[in-house]
Amino acid sequence: MEQNRVVVTGLGTVNAIARSVPEFSSALQAGRCGIGPVTVFDTAEFRTHNGGEVQQFAPREMIPRPYSLKRMSRADCMAMAATVEALNDAGLFAAPDKLRGEMGVVIGGGAGGMLECEAVYRDYLLGTGRGLAYSRFASFCCASSADQIASQLRIRGPKTTFMTACSSGATAIGYARDLIQTNMAPVVICGGTEPLCRITYAAFNALQAVDPEHCKPFDKNRQGLSLGEGSGVMILEALSHARQRGARIYGEILGYGVSCDAHHMTAPDPEGAGAALAMRRALEDAGVSTEAVDYINAHGTATPANDLMETKGIKAVFGRRAYQIPISSTKSMIGHTLGAAGAIEGVAAVLAIHHHFIPPTIHHQTPDPQCDLDFVTEGARASDINIVLSNSFAFGGNNTAVVFGKFADSGVTHA
Amino acid sequence: MLRRVVVTGVGLVTPLGVGKDVFTRQLFGGFSGIRPITLFDTTRFDAKLGAQIRDFTPQDFIRPATLRRMDRLSQMATAGARMALDDAAFQIGPHNRDRVGVVLGTCFGGTDVAAQFGKVLFTDSPRRANPILVPNVVMNAPAGHAAIELGVRGVNTTVNHREVSAETAMAYAAAEIMRGRADVILAGGGDIISEFYFNVLTHFRTLSPQKGGMEELRPFDAQRNGTIVGEGAGIVCLESLESAEARGAIPYCEIAGWGLSAAPAGPNDWPTDPIGPSLAMTRALAAAHIDSGEIDYVSAAANGGRRSDRIEAEALGGVFSSPGRQPRVSAIKGSLGEGFSSGGIRAAAMALSIQNRTLAPTLGLSQPLAPLNFVLNAETQVAIRYGLLNGVSSGGTFAAVIMKKIG
Incomplete structure (x- = not known):
């Protein structure tokens, strides 16, 4: 059914091997490895030290003014950077107000603003907090990324955040498609975001699920995963809407x-x-x-x-x-x-x-x-x-x- | 062809008691669950009150083998799911377990476990972090535990979007049933009171008392001065009408439609205008194919917050402006406290209101900030054909769900 088809018209990502979609495409084709020493926090006390960290992440270079970085966590910034790229890619960065009024945002989360809040929490536990930086908790919830995207871009359609651990991002894409198919929104920004942080790193290490070197999927000698971070965002759009504005179509979400x-x-x-x-x-x-x-x-x-x-x-x-x-x-x-x-x-x-x-x-x-x-x-x-x-x-x-x-x-x- | 979705069961673990019978007596009898907090020492805080769950014996609902792996929030949610399923008299077996799902919303998740895990990590060494705690640190633990306990392999998802998590979870679940991806979904949500979050909420001046007033939760009141925390889990058994009819179940009500919206707001803050909540409600009305004059009753989200109550009241006044057709409005957080993912408990209360033709009072309201048709004392013999459950969340997210009497 024509009116039920949902297509992908924009892509954005930051991850350990790319800070843009074209970079990601070539790195995937080259089989580049982005797993190396973690530097966003000190790993000395941990069992392992490697991870897929986003290298030299500079949000200001990717998120243009007047969009604010104030009170945004690393996870929020990565999601915002990927969203800016995806919207530009789709030709919707300067979308008209009417479309913004209907556009949806669905993000899959994980640790959210945990990386930034860990320091506050440690101070709280150790009783060393002179002035605990509670304002950082504004970005603690996973919901903060979708909130920032919607608020800064003045979007008024359906907005939500899924947290189903390692399947959050996929669920967000699936639900975004459903929102379009049920006429809740003509265009939805969807994806997921995840920061490396101590709590997650400690948790997977405690489960002894981390390969100290780098992960070796499907190899006989595989020992566990490598934790990574990043964001992936796609712009989903009703086919009729994409056609009407002559958008470039990357592919279709079939189910x-x-x-x-x-x-x-x-x-x-x-x-x-x-x-x-x-x-x-x-x-x-x-x-x-x-x-x-x-x-x-x-x-x-x-x-x-x-x-x-x-x-x-x-x-x-x-x-x-x-x-x-x-x-x-x-x-x-x-x-x-x-x-x-x-x-x-x-x-x-x-x-x-x-x-x-x-x-x-x-x-x-x-x-x-x-x-x-x-x-x-x-x-x-x-x-x-x-x-x-x-x-x-x-x-x-x-x-x-x-x-x-x-x-x-x-x-x-x-x- | 989209299928119709009905509510066939409710499960409640609340500050007013456990189970629908005691909950019904307490809520519609005008009692409050707000008491001095005993979960932790409140000496150093201005706020002392909270609505903690009471008389909850998880062993009554959960097998010992599953129970010992669960954190407190998972226990509450799983017990709620079991109660909702039992209330619906739905039997799970090998023939239907893949078509039964669990979709929950939580705002903070099992923060007590996260705090316990983090404590070792930050005050001792990450090498001594306890692996047993890990499964319960993640927000989707309650839904996962409930699925294991009930043995159901259908849709399983957790919404984690602040105070509208549970409303959104129910909307998602209803959509999955409508599209035929599941026949039954236990939907709703829950949150717990924890010391660490009490700190954070104190910092953000969310809690009463503010500005030297009395510590009270006064929804929609001109003298309101912040909220009082609550906790608990509320689960509704959502089922396709055809499944309910096939087994002869008598539904409480139907999910007639819902609307979701966003409005620009500062981080963790509120929008300045009522456009967001108005949009969610008008979208829900459009989805239910009715006009605002047909709504008989609104279960509002108001919690005594200075700004949130105002924009919700303004939105209600704007959306329900047909002369002579203003719905009755109550805000039951006056009895339950702000339970964050309260949508499940409030949806169950709405289902009970529709079935029993009673309206719950708005405790704490004496000087309304706006001329809405408030329910101040419990009322009986009130026919509700359409009820609207309203959800508002900091950060600018809004959800409205319309529930309809069948027949």
């Missing part, structure tokens, strides 16, 4: 699916049943067959449990076809950006479609007989892609899968 493992708070269902349910629901929602999927952007955190269950889940959904689909984990390059992961990976999926390539899984050296699919370990591949399935799985058993497609006027590419 999404959500499920819950109902198994364990931090460990995934070992058989991947919840993951498979989310993938099936996304494909069903999109109306695409397993045969039509050309590439899977895996959750691929590189924890022993995730990669095994994800492999099993993909096999359960795709059967024999699982062995023929290229699958990669872009986390091998930027780390696991938690609340932003589904959004940054969504940007990667759309770039793969638009620029005809499949991003690689880097750092993969030793094949795992239990993870025996095509993980694109030799480097990026040139390939014409029509349909991408992007997986995001999270603590709490929160699974989300999103299906992206190449845009075709007839709307039948994925039949």
Whole structure:
């Protein structure tokens, strides 16, 4: 149905290997590694020291005046920078007031303003706070990023924030599409943002889920994830609205699916049943067959449990076809950006479609007989892609899968 | 074809008591849950009062194996979800568990656990941080725990957008059912009172007493001087009308529509004009295909906040301006305190109002700041065909949900 189609008309990102979308596209094709020593806080006391940090992040260079950086956390600034890029990319940065009055903002969050509040909290606990900088708590909630974007850009449509840990960004994209399909907004700014911070770093270290070097998704010797940070934002738009203003169309959101493992708070269902349910629901929602999927952007955190269950889940959904689909984990390059992961990976999926390539899984050296699919370990591949399935799985058993497609006027590419 | 969504159950863990029977007696009987705080020492604060949950025995609702892994907020939310499911008399089995979901909203999450985790991290060493606490530090813990306890694998999502988290969660859940992605979703939200946040709210001058007045929560009152914190969880069992009809369940009411909006505001601050809340309400009316004169009752978000109550009152006055058709308005935070993700409890209260034809009083209101048709004392025998649940949040986010009597 023409009126129900939702397309991607703008992209924005900052992450460990890029501070813009063109940079991200070339870094993905080059298989660049952004995982190295963490500098946003002192890691001396921690078990591990590496992460996918956004290098030399200078918000003022990316967020033009008169937009204020006052009381904005690192997470807020990254989301705002990605939003500015995405809106410019979509030709909507100077959108008319009428459109701003209807535009929505849906962000997936993680630690929010935790990085900035940790210092205040430490002072509070140690009783050393001379003048506790409580004003920093203005940006503490994950909601702060969406609030800043909407308030500074004077947007009045639906606004919300999801926090489903590592699937927040994917859920935000799925919900943004629903808002457009149900006529709640013609255009929605959606995505996710996540800062590196001590609490998160300590939490994953306490779970012994962090690879001290860099993550090695689907490798036999994988030891855990690398934490990362960044933001991914996309502009979703009703097809009719995009056509009317002659917008460039990157691709289409074809469907999404959500499920819950109902198994364990931090460990995934070992058989991947919840993951498979989310993938099936996304494909069903999109109306695409397993045969039509050309590439899977895996959750691929590189924890022993995730990669095994994800492999099993993909096999359960795709059967024999699982062995023929290229699958990669872009986390091998930027780390696991938690609340932003589904959004940054969504940007990667759309770039793969638009620029005809499949991003690689880097750092993969030793094949795992239990993870025996095509993980694109030799480097990026040139390939014409029509349909991408992007997986995001999270603590709490929160699974989300999103299906992206190449845009075709007839709307039948994925039949 | 979009499906219709109805409320078939309510679950309540509140400062007025646990379960719908005691909650109904207390709320509509005009009682308050506000008392001196006992969760922590309030000596160094001006504010001393809070609405803590009372008489809550989580063991009554949650199996021991799951319970021992849960933080306090997860216990409240999971017990609420169980109660809502039982109230709906909905049986979960292998045939339907993939079609039952949990969608919750929380503003602060399990802040007590985060504080405990951070304490070791910052006063000792990150190497001694306790892995057992990690699962409950994340905001989506309550929804995850509830799904594990109930064994449901449907849609599971957590909205984390300040004071409108629960209203937005219910709107999201209703949309998922409408689109056929789930048959039943336990939706709502909750928050807890914690010492650290009490500090932060004190700093932001959110809490009564301000300017040397008495410590009171006076919604929409000219003499209001800040809010009083509350806590609790409220969950409604949302179900497709066809699922409810197929099993012979009698719904409390239908979710007729909702509206979401944003308005420019400073960080953590309020807009200066009522456009935001007005937009959310007019969008909800449009979605429900009714005009403002058809709303009989509004459950307002007012909490005694100096600016938030004013813009909400202005918005209500502007939206409901048809002569002779002004809805009755009550603000039940006068009884419950500001529970942050209070939308679930307030939605359950609205469902009970529609079913029992009673209106809850606005405790603490004596000199209305605007000429709205306020409910000052509980009223009975009041027919509500359409009720509007209003949500307002600092940072400029607004949500309105319209609930409709069936038949």
